[in-house]
Amino acid sequence: MDFDLSEEQRLLKESIDRFAADHQRDPGQHGAAPDDAALWNGLAGLGVMAVPFAEEDGGIGGGPVETMLVMEAIGRGLITLPYLPTVVLGGGFLRLGGSAAQRQEFIPRIADGSLKMAFAQLERQSRYDLHDVATSATRADGGYVLNGRKGVVLGGDAAGLLVVTARTAGARRDAHGITLFLVDADAPGVSRRAMPAQDGQGLAEIGFDGVQVPAERVLGTVDDGLGLASHVVDTALAAICADSLGAMEALQQLTVDYLKTRQQFGVSIGSFQALQHRAADMLVAVEQARSMAMYAAMMAEEPDPVERRPAIAAAKAEVNRCGRLVGEEAVQLHGGIAMTWEYRAGHYFKRLTTAELLFGDTDHHLRAVLQHGGLVEEV
Structure with a gap:
């Protein structure tokens, strides 16, 4: 290839x-x-x-x-x-x-x-499950009325338009009955409280109190929005893998440069073999993450969820693992300076830690791979 x-x-x-x-x-x-x-x-x-x-x-x-x-x-x-x-x-x-x-x-x-847009999906009880939706949308006057709350909405602090998951049929955790809506962030009944994520990105908690949405703002098919939401989230996971790769590359290079310049016992600490081995482990992790980020990018547009979902989940789990290794090694090899606010190393680690939890942590994605039977079919 x-x-x-x-x-x-x-x-x-x-x-x-x-x-x-x-x-x-x-x-x-x-x-x-x-x-x-x-x-x-x-x-x-x-x-x-x-x-x-x-x-x-x-x-x-x-x-x-x-x-x-x-x-x-x-x-x-x-x-x-x-x-x-x-x-x-x-x-x-x-x-x-x-x-x-x-x-x-x-x-x-x-x-x-x-x-600017944002995806308002996460609720207090939903954890990482896209199908766990308590926010309701009831028909009224040719459109819908939304009621509910969404939390940790990435980019929700500055968004002018929201994509909102709401339940139009079924019970709270049913896969069927979820509908997607395009909602103006300044529509009557929409409230939001902005907050920063630990890596500096903007978040918001958004409430919907009798928000009227016209029928033409339904996104996709009524009651059948979960498939679309899953596909879009998978494309986002591929993008998050790439974002983490960029942070890992920069952090690994920053660490190597530090090892070359930091003096101890009259020599640069990069001359110590034990630290060279750990720097090499970081490089291997970065290259592993690069391979998985490329794999995720190639699979992001796969229309068949049976093929796409385990591939994206496996990529996210491995990139999470690599990001954790690179971040922890960078902090250890830098020492105390890596934890200071003015130095970039700690901020890269925060970026990786935040990305690790977006749309599912490592355990969540490993379970998804297992639920789909793994990446390789048994012979």
Whole structure:
């Protein structure tokens, strides 16, 4: 299999890598930076907001590989802008399940940077289960009325449009009866409380109290939204793997540079064989994560969930493991400086730790692989 990038992909990688290097987040920053709006517009100006969308919808016709290149650079630069919730998640719902009218209305606004989105799915009781939905949507006046609460909504603090899971039929944990809605974040009855994640990304707790949603804002098929949600989340998991890979690459290189410059007993500590072995383990973990991130990117668009789900779950579990190893070794090899707020190492570890829990921790994804019979069929 040819893993070489095409000319267009190479140019995209060079431009986004250069942008991320020039706009790396200051480790000492708390919350949103004053230039976040300019940074967001800069990303839009590069065309990366339009990467995954078809040309007829206002995009540039890219795919999971292009998304991987962008997310890898974003992770390497510790960029906390809501690219994942807006382009990958929100845009993914529009791309895979939106009507022609919905795509025409919203995708050009995502592509030019004027619209931010978020996926409001997680509830207090749901843990990582997409099918555990208590938020209700009842029919009224030709549309629906939403009631419920969603928590830990990634990008929900700044989103102008929300993709919301709500139950239109069945019991709380039934797979059938889940419907997806496009809801304006400033609609009457919507309330939200913003908060930061530990890595600096924006989160929100969002409430829906009698929120009226017209029928044309239903995304996909009524009562049958779980399949679409699962597919979009799998594409997001592939993107998260790439983001973690970028953070791991930067953290591993930062650690090696530190080992070369830190002096002890009159020599650089990188000359000690035991530390060289641990640095080598970090490099092996990074390369393992790279392989799994590429595998996830290749499987993200697989329409058959029986094939896609265990592949994505296996990739996320392995990238989680590698990220944990790289993060812990970096802190150990740096010593106390890695835990200071002003130094980048601890922030990369926070990034990896946050990514490890997004849409399922390692145990959750390992169970998913086992439930699907593993990656290799028994002979």
